[in-house]
Amino acid sequence: MDADPRTTSEQAPLPQPSKSWIEAVAGLVRASGTESFPAALRTCLEQVCPFDSMVVSTYTDNAAPVALYHDLDEMSAAVTVQFYATGPYLLDPFYLACRNNVEPGAYRLLDLAPKDFLRSNYYATFFRKIRIHDEMAILLRERENAWIAISLARSRRQRRFDEADRDRLNRILPIVEAGAMRTWHADRQAVPATDTAPQDRLRGFARDLLSRREAEIVQMILQGHSTPSIATELGIAEGTVKVHRHHAYSKLGIRSQSELFALMTRYLIETGL
Structure with a gap:
């Protein structure tokens, strides 16, 4: 049986419980279930794994993805959110992982993508064009065929996500999942689905x-x-x-x-x- 790509023989340590970390977690708890949660989540995740942008999307049944939150500029949002939802999401390794019922957790792009994915036109369109260097996503299962994907991206001036980044995010997964489910699972409206997969x-x-x-x-x-x-x-x-x-x-x-x-x-x- 293949090893889970999210785990390593040595777990990366979490940040020490500094004042900023404690304040970030406290802010996340206070914001859970409110409109302030995405910003609080971003602050909390940055304490564990630095990144440049965050997009939260849902993949529900046969419906196109819906963006629940993003902090992108207008040009990046036009590609990463609007154009993506017209159909190219069907080629996204993170979307495909959800459709294949991957174990919930944090994954780097290269944990899931084909070997030569970085040479693909999908990568050229959704990464190079808007100067994204790498991506990692926290995939949360709401129910069967319903997922929340918290996508974190790094620009070209930063290094790629490594195993330590992924492992630290997986170690705080219960905190992220509890807040995300409370905030988005109950409050958001149902997304119309199509009859065809x-x-x-x-x-x-x-x-x-x-x-x-x-x-x-x-x-x-x-x-x-x-x-x-x-x-x-x-x-x-x-x-x-x-x-x-x-x-x-x-x-x-x-x-x-x-x-x-x-x-x-x-x-x-x-x-x-």
């Missing part, structure tokens, strides 16, 4: 043009898999993957992964995701 709609992309195998490989390319990764996952030769990719691109009238990503996002927007 989002992944089924994504699989509908170019289905009338591509063979089953071509469509499968296109989906994996969009998720950030490389040719070797696809070959390993599907149990086929790398040359076979390249042939299917060439045929798929030819049928779609494109020549690159960036054109594929643009075509897919246009499809998601036009189909109303």
